Amino acid sequence: MDASVAVEEVVEAVEARVEKTEVAPPTLAAPSLASAAPPPALAKPPLMSAALPPVSAAPAVSRRRLIAGVAAAVVVVLLAAGMMAARGPSRAEARAAAPVAPPTRAASSPTAASVPSSTTNATQTWNAEKKWLGGYRRGAAFELPAENVVKTWFGPARPSLVVRCISHNIEAFVFTGSPMKIETRAAGKTVNLFIDDQAMQTERWPDSDDHDALFAPDGAAFAKRLLNARMLRFGYSPHNSPDVVAQFQVEGLQPLMTAAAKECAPKAAAR
Secondary structure, three states: HHHHHHHHHHHHHHHHHHHHHOOOOOOOOOOOOOOOOOOOOOOOOOOOHHHOOOHHHHHHHHHHHHHHHHHHHHHHHHHHHHHHHHHOOHHHHHHOOOOOOOOOOOOOOOOOOOOOOOOOOOOOOOEEEEHHHHOOOOEEEEEEEOOOOOOOOOEEOEEEEEEEEEEEEEEEEEOOOOOOOOOOOOOOEEEEEEEEOOOEEEEOOOOOOOOEEEEEEEHHHHHHHHHOOEEEEEEEEEOOOOOOEEEEEEOOOOOOOOOOOHHHOOOHHOO
């Protein structure tokens, strides 16, 4: 308010000064009757007689208007900023600030970390099955169905672990019920073995003539490993399907083989 009053006072002082300095217009001289000379010519009024007020008053008014305009613009900007702060962030800002869920990984071939846990309660048990003896009259065969059903290109299947003894010869194989993936220029099929908490072992097992079973290279040695084990996880690759893992609770095999020692014991021990 003090600045505006000072400006008004300056303007009034300038106007008063202009009024005092104005030049009066010249008067006509009375012609002499005795003289025949023509009346003198009218003198032109000085140019400054019509002078406008000093120019300095206009800039003062313009400056005052400029200051008032700037102040109004500042007030408008402050009001707009306050309204935006009260309204909160925009939708675009909220989406940008929202946490991004980390992208998830696609499932791949089974590994030691993705196989079923070994603490699963057993729902399947060993059974004596003569059907696995084929045309042999004498012998013993024991079958253990898997705890889980696996997916194959031919449909769901529940593999079976079989240990059979024919003429003191022990064989062990997994009946998959479906052919394996073709592995060119390789003898047998790739399998991954997990016995209890031991590290994974990769082996190559030959398949049957019908391509629906995988045989352990040394059936007697593999059966011996199962006698004191609790869990076998058997990983393999079905034809035209992702890799699978069949889980077997193998406890209970030793009493059965002991009872069938006449057929399952090695020849030297049988004598």
